[in-house]
Structure formats: structure tokens, C-alpha cells
Amino acid sequence: MAERTEAGWSRSGEAAPRWRSLLGRGRGDRAQDHPEDVNGAQRGAQPSPVDEYVARLRRDIGPAKVLAFANPKGGVHKTTATVLCAATIGSARGRGVLAWDDNELRGTLGLRAGSARHARTIRHLIENLVAVENSSGEELQERLDEFLRHAADGSYDVLAGDEDHRVARLLDPPMVWRVLELLRRTHDVICVDTGNNVESANWQTVIKAADQLVVTSVPREDAAFTADWMLDLLEEMGMGDVVANAVTLLSCPTPTPSPMLPDLVKHFQSRTRTVAVVPYDPALESGSSIDYASLKPETRMAWLQAATAVCDKF
Numbered sequence: 001m002a003e004r005t006e007a008g009w010s011r012s013g014e015a016a017p018r019w020r021s022l023l024g025r026g027r028g029d030r031a032q033d034h035p036e037d038v039n040g041a042q043r044g045a046q047p048s049p050v051d052e053y054v055a056r057l058r059r060d061i062g063p064a065k066v067l068a069f070a071n072p073k074g075g076v077h078k079t080t081a082t083v084l085c086a087a088t089i090g091s092a093r094g095r096g097v098l099a100w101d102d103n104e105l106r107g108t109l110g111l112r113a114g115s116a117r118h119a120r121t122i123r124h125l126i127e128n129l130v131a132v133e134n135s136s137g138e139e140l141q142e143r144l145d146e147f148l149r150h151a152a153d154g155s156y157d158v159l160a161g162d163e164d165h166r167v168a169r170l171l172d173p174p175m176v177w178r179v180l181e182l183l184r185r186t187h188d189v190i191c192v193d194t195g196n197n198v199e200s201a202n203w204q205t206v207i208k209a210a211d212q213l214v215v216t217s218v219p220r221e222d223a224a225f226t227a228d229w230m231l232d233l234l235e236e237m238g239m240g241d242v243v244a245n246a247v248t249l250l251s252c253p254t255p256t257p258s259p260m261l262p263d264l265v266k267h268f269q270s271r272t273r274t275v276a277v278v279p280y281d282p283a284l285e286s287g288s289s290i291d292y293a294s295l296k297p298e299t300r301m302a303w304l305q306a307a308t309a310v311c312d313k314f
Contacts, residue, residue: 090155
């Protein structure tokens with residue numbers, strides 16, 4: 001029988017999913033070379049499109065990068081996009097990728113991603129932030145690891161949001177900057193699932209701190225309208241360059257593509273740097289934990305292309 005805990009859903013008598021420590025996966029390390037890369041291609045074989053995408057994701061991107069996934073409307077696959085981009089990038093790079101649920105109203109990323117070996121959230125990290133910040137090297141990695149959850153395959157880490165909406169009051173601009181700077185010390189890529197309130201301090205701070213904005217939407221008029229409105233707002237805020245360099249990610253929520261999809265692709269191509277379309281996949285329909293390995297091959301390929309488009313700016 002499934003039971004709900006603070007850390008998520010579990011089954012009675014079921015062993016906890018395995019997790020991998022941050023040790024050995026810090027920013028100074030490189031993924032161990034294997035006879036086969038993440039897509040299973042043998043060394044020496046003729047490079048395939050998958051090999052090329054993986055190579056682009058593996059390259060040196062310089063200082064740590066923050067990717068902000070945003071659309072003020074709910075139900076537009078922000079969390080799904082954040083998790084699957086983190087999983088894809090982490091699978092290619094082998095380490096150093098984190099997904100942070102910075103939703104001010106009970107975000108679900110912590111429940112849908114990673115192994116819930118504990119119930120600690122951003123609140124607990126904030127309460128212990130000074131001690132973690134004052135650490136370095138392996139001690140820093142070990143201390144931070146106490147507050148993170150991990151993908152079952154170790155490809156990325158998760159900093160979960162808190163169910164208490166009052167925690168949002170703690171995430172003022174200075175605090176958000178401190179958390180991001182801490183995460184930059186231990187990870188190469190930080191994928192942030194933003195909330196729905198463009199007026200909130202944490203939303204605005206993450207957008208301003210981001211190295212790449214990812215606009216998420218589904219091919220519906222209301223979702224696309226809200227995304228478009230957000231881009232207008234950012235331009236009014238003097239962030240026209242952020243809009244021009246953004247990536248739009250359109251997720252199909254049904255097996256049959258919407259007739260609006262071609263028009264939306266064309267529209268957002270005129271507003272942002274590029275547009276990526278990812279197909280429907282039944283593995284994502286339940287709304288439960290997202291298992292990257294359970295996706296169809298064509299879905300994984302689409303996310304590989306999308307994640308590469310997001311990171312190609314670096």
C-alpha cells in the first residue's frame with residue numbers, strides 16, 4: 001500500500017531507492033570514462049546525432065550556470081521540464097546538476113524528482129545556511145548533501161521546496177542570491193523551477209540571476225498567452241536581452257498534437273532564441289515521480305535536443 005510521508009510517497013516494505021553522494025561528483029571532478037557513453041554507442045563508431053548532442057552537453061561551460069524555467073500559469077509543465085532537463089543534462093555530464101524547487105506555493109518538484117531519503121527542504125538549508133556556507137571542499141559537499149535528494153541513477157540532485165507557504169517570506173532577494181551562490185560552488189548547472197507569482201521576490205531574483213531563461217508552455221491558448229505576457233513584462237523591466245536569448249519549450253500533453261502547435265512555434269521563434277517541442281509520453285501522465293529511464297526513446301531524444309538547445313548559449 002502506498003503511504004504519504006513528508007518526503008513523498010512510498011510503498012510499505014519497499015526498500016528505499018539508492019542514492020549517490022555528492023562526494024566524487026563535485027565541480028572539480030569529471031565523469032569516469034566508460035566503454036559506452038550514456039546513449040550506449042560503442043567507442044570508435046561513426047558519431048551519431050545523439051553522440052553530437054551529448055558531446056555538446058559535456059563540453060566545458062565555464063562558471064556554473066543557472067537555468068530558470070518560467071511561466072506564471074500553472075499546469076504548463078514547468079516542473080516536468082525542470083526535472084527532465086536536469087535528468088538529461090546530468091545523464092550526459094555525469095555529475096554536477098541540480099534541480100531546485102523555488103515555487104513559493106507548495107511546489108511539487110521534490111515529490112516528483114529524486115529519492116526521498118529524508119524530508120529536508122529549502123527551509124532546513126536556510127536554517128543551517130551559515131554553517132554550510134562556511135565549509136569548503138569535501139566538507140562543503142557533505143554538509144550540503146544532508147539537505148539534498150538524489151535521482152535514483154545519481155544523474156542529478158534535488159533541493160526540494162517546503163510545503164509551508166510561509167517559507168517564501170524567508171526567500172527575499174539576498175537569501176535567494178546566497179542560496180544560488182552556494183549551489184554554484186558545488187554544481188555546474190542549476191535548474192530552477194520558478195513559481196507563478198511574478199511579483200514575488202524569489203521569482204524576480206531568480207530571473208535576474210539566471211544565465212538562461214526557459215519559457216515553458218503547452219500548446220493551449222491560455223498557457224501561450226500567459227507566457228507571451230511574461231515576456232512583455234520582462235521587456236518592460238528592461239530585460240529585453242533575456243527575452244531575446246530565451247528558449248521556449250513546448251510540451252505536448254496529449255498523444256495528438258494540438259492544431260495550434262505550428263502557429264505557436266512560429267510565434268515564439270519570433271520572440272525567443274529558439275523553440276523546442278517535446279512529445280507526449282504516457283510515463284508522465286500519472287503526475288507521480290518522474291523516471292527518466294521509463295520514457296520512450298523518441299521522448300528521450302526530444303529532451304536531449306531540447307536540453308542541448310538550452311545549453312548551446314554557453
